[in-house]
Amino acid sequence: xHLAPSSFRGHYFDGKSAARLEVDIEPRREGLHFxxxxxxxxxxxxxxxxxxxxxxxxxPVRLEKGGELPEALVxxxxxxxxxxxHAAGAHTHRFKLPSSNQSLLQKGAFAAxxxxxxxxxxYLWGIxxxxxxxxxxxxxxxxSALGAKVVENLSEDLADCEDPELKxxxxxxxxxxxxxxxxPYTFNVRVLDDGTVNALAAPGGHLVLFRGLLEKMxxxxxxxxxxxxxxxxxxxxxxxxxxxxxxxxxxxxxALTGGxxxxxxxxxxxxxxxxxxxxxxxxQADLEGLELMLQAGFRGEAMIAAFGALGGGEExxxxxxxxxxxxxxxxxxxxxxxxxxxxxxPALPGAEAWKAMVARCRVE
Amino acid sequence: MTSENTAVPLSPAPAAPxxxxxxxxxxxxxFHGEGSQLFGLMFIGAFLSAITxxxxxxxxxxxxxxYFHQNTEFAGDRFAYSGTxxxxxxxxxxxxxxxAVAVGVYLGLGYAIHPAVATIFLLVVFALLTPVVTxxxxxxxxxxxxxxxxxxxxxxxxxxxxxxxxxxxxFTLITGGLYGPWFYMRTREYRLNHTYFGNKPLHFDxxxxxxxxxxxxxxASLLWPFTLGLSLVWxxxxxxxEVWRRTSFQSAGFQSTVTGGALxxxxxxxxxxxxxxxxxxxxxxxxxxxxxxxxxxSLEGVLDFDAIIQDAQSAPATLDELGExxxxxxxxxxxxx
Numbered sequence: 001x002h003l004a005p006s007s008f009r010g011h012y013f014d015g016k017s018a019a020r021l022e023v024d025i026e027p028r029r030e031g032l033h034f035x036x037x038x039x040x041x042x043x044x045x046x047x048x049x050x051x052x053x054x055x056x057x058x059x060p061v062r063l064e065k066g067g068e069l070p071e072a073l074v075x076x077x078x079x080x081x082x083x084x085x086h087a088a089g090a091h092t093h094r095f096k097l098p099s100s101n102q103s104l105l106q107k108g109a110f111a112a113x114x115x116x117x118x119x120x121x122x123y124l125w126g127i128x129x130x131x132x133x134x135x136x137x138x139x140x141x142x143x144s145a146l147g148a149k150v151v152e153n154l155s156e157d158l159a160d161c162e163d164p165e166l167k168x169x170x171x172x173x174x175x176x177x178x179x180x181x182x183x184p185y186t187f188n189v190r191v192l193d194d195g196t197v198n199a200l201a202a203p204g205g206h207l208v209l210f211r212g213l214l215e216k217m218x219x220x221x222x223x224x225x226x227x228x229x230x231x232x233x234x235x236x237x238x239x240x241x242x243x244x245x246x247x248x249x250x251x252x253x254x255a256l257t258g259g260x261x262x263x264x265x266x267x268x269x270x271x272x273x274x275x276x277x278x279x280x281x282x283x284q285a286d287l288e289g290l291e292l293m294l295q296a297g298f299r300g301e302a303m304i305a306a307f308g309a310l311g312g313g314e315e316x317x318x319x320x321x322x323x324x325x326x327x328x329x330x331x332x333x334x335x336x337x338x339x340x341x342x343x344x345x346p347a348l349p350g351a352e353a354w355k356a357m358v359a360r361c362r363v364e
Numbered sequence: 365m366t367s368e369n370t371a372v373p374l375s376p377a378p379a380a381p382x383x384x385x386x387x388x389x390x391x392x393x394x395f396h397g398e399g400s401q402l403f404g405l406m407f408i409g410a411f412l413s414a415i416t417x418x419x420x421x422x423x424x425x426x427x428x429x430x431y432f433h434q435n436t437e438f439a440g441d442r443f444a445y446s447g448t449x450x451x452x453x454x455x456x457x458x459x460x461x462x463x464a465v466a467v468g469v470y471l472g473l474g475y476a477i478h479p480a481v482a483t484i485f486l487l488v489v490f491a492l493l494t495p496v497v498t499x500x501x502x503x504x505x506x507x508x509x510x511x512x513x514x515x516x517x518x519x520x521x522x523x524x525x526x527x528x529x530x531x532x533x534x535f536t537l538i539t540g541g542l543y544g545p546w547f548y549m550r551t552r553e554y555r556l557n558h559t560y561f562g563n564k565p566l567h568f569d570x571x572x573x574x575x576x577x578x579x580x581x582x583x584a585s586l587l588w589p590f591t592l593g594l595s596l597v598w599x600x601x602x603x604x605x606e607v608w609r610r611t612s613f614q615s616a617g618f619q620s621t622v623t624g625g626a627l628x629x630x631x632x633x634x635x636x637x638x639x640x641x642x643x644x645x646x647x648x649x650x651x652x653x654x655x656x657x658x659x660x661x662s663l664e665g666v667l668d669f670d671a672i673i674q675d676a677q678s679a680p681a682t683l684d685e686l687g688e689x690x691x692x693x694x695x696x697x698x699x700x701x
Contacts, residue, residue, distance in 0.1 A: 013512050013513040014513070015513045015514075015674060016673060017514070017562070017671070017672060018512045018513075018514045018561075018669040018670065018672040018673075019512075019670040053442065053444065056397075056401045057398070057401070058398075058435075059434055059442070060442065062434075062442070062444070069515070069674055069676055071513070072513050074441065099404070101398055101401055104401050104403070104404025104405065105400040105403060107404050107407075108406070108407040108408060111407040111408040111410070111411035112411075114411050115407060115414055118411070
């Protein structure tokens with residue numbers, strides 16, 4: 001309510017008690033002049049005054065003077081902010097007009113778009129690049145130690161396949177593959193007595209095969225195809241990369257949301273994302289694995305046959321860690337295109353002997 | 365935790381009568397914020413935090429707290445928040461040191477002695493951490509909150525609160541939750557009775573209510589599958605009303621008018637808004653929550669504001685930051701701040 005053109009009704013708080021006094025405030029050239037109703041006159045010079053509230057529509061302007069426990073003036077009249085700036089001279093920039101709801105909404109929308117673009121950029125290029133670069137720098141010993149721990153955790157409740165012929169066959173294949181790569185990793189493999197149809201490559205060269213997968217392989221050569229794929233995961237450091245990626249994304253997301261609690265949505269987005277990148281990694285392991293097969297002396301067709309045995313048909317590639325097996329087999333067939341092995345393969349048992357030793361794995 | 369008493373002597377009464385004499389009145393807080401404002405604030409803040417790789421997030425958090433304080437009004441005046449980003453940064457650094465030491469000890473115990481000892485250490489640390497961080501965070505936030513220029517404060521001591529918290533927590537654990545109402549009441553009593561506005565404390569007495577709370581809680585849990593969770597909502601509303609009825613400040617008593625129906629509708633609309641907008645309506649939901657809380661709370665009685673004098677206490681942000689980092693969600697300030 002205006003009493004005179006530049007005089008505003010407001011409240012004064014002395015910072016010593018919760019008493020509220022009505023005052024008439026007049027912004028003047030020399031400072032803020034106000035009078036407690038029928039009482040003393042005060043003047044706050046502009047350098048002493050700071051604005052602490054009144055930055056959005058509807059918020060009264062709150063001015064303070066003093067240190068930790070200041071005196072305060074509060075004015076609800078929307079015209080006050082203009083009068084303040086008009087009178088403050090050199091200090092005008094320290095007093096702000098409130099942002100309108102509409103402008104906040106607009107700026108928010110722009111910020112949201114910018115955020116999405118920044119996040120997309122970081123996610124699609126920034127993080128993968130950082131994790132790939134960092135993964136290459138991790139010492140082999142660290143990877144090996146980590147990988148050993150991972151395998152230990154995984155195989156806690158499971159027993160190993162102990163059949164000596166089985167173990168020796170698997171080791172022969174693995175040794176041929178690992179010497180062909182000439183990589184610094186010391187490869188080792190454990191065969192776990194479990195029906196899961198899967199094989200895993202932990203960082204540092206620690207491989208895990210499940211009996212369920214071995215049962216699907218017709219010959220040891222087909223197993224070579226799977227092992228070649230896993231060996232490539234190790235030499236290309238895919239798992240380390242994936243772990244670094246998860247870590248950087250977790251850090252990025254918590255920095256972004258700083259206070260907002262949308263962590264669940266973010267968590268789901270991350271899971272899908274890391275699966276998407278694994279698909280590229282899987283493709284790479286497929287094709288380079290094929291090269292490894294041929295160089296090591298194994299027939300590429302065996303790898304393709306192995307994948308055929310594993311594919312459960314058309315899986316929903318969105319939600320699974322592996323692109324659907326048919327697409328992978330097609331890609332491999334294309335890459336193979338009638339090429340032949342570049343060396344002589346090691347001596348391996350035939351299909352029947354292989355089947356028999358896999359069956360013997362089961363611990364009764 | 366040391367507390368400096370920075371109270372200043374009460375100044376002589378002003379020459380002219382300036383404030384109305386304290387009368388019996390009904391006060392209710394109101395929230396003036398708008399979803400559009402919070403939307404702008406949140407997304408601009410998030411964007412700036414992103415491009416500064418998280419450094420701005422401290423200023424962002426202060427801005428959010430400012431916004432909620434400044435737009436909550438009580439008896440004609442808005443609250444104010446005086447925390448700074450620098451305090452949060454220092455608090456975060458200290459909290460990280462504390463965490464690093466704890467992790468170091470945990471690992472050391474695990475390797476040098478036995479993993480079981482390390483696990484026990486972890487359990488003890490977490491059991492102690494919740495009450496410690498709760499008090500620390502409350503102390504910090506209250507010390508930075510003011511109304512009409514007068515600061516709130518928390519006068520309780522961590523050691524005393526731990527003595528209330530730990531046995532209660534333990535009994536609740538071994539009774540499968542049956543001791544819960546007593547645990548809730550005793551801890552809430554401690555927290556509220558040691559919360560001060562200026563030089564005057566809040567007051568809460570939950571004695572006598574625990575039995576009924578346990579009974580109603582069991583019934584609500586049993587009926588949960590048959591009522592699709594509505595029984596729990598009704599129970600929550602009842603707890604709110606009962607608990608506020610026993611809370612007072614000076615000779616004025618609080619009152620909550622939350623009903624099961626109102627709470628249910630509130631949640632329903634929130635849920636629909638979020639689903640329909642794929643989460644973008646989040647700022648509007650937060651504004652709705654604050655408004656709902658304020659609308660249903662009131663304070664009635666004789667309040668002599670002139671008699672409340674400044675009695676601010678100091679408080680570092682370390683434990684508040686530790687709570688944030690561990691995501692302990694300790695803020696049960698009951699003042700909606």
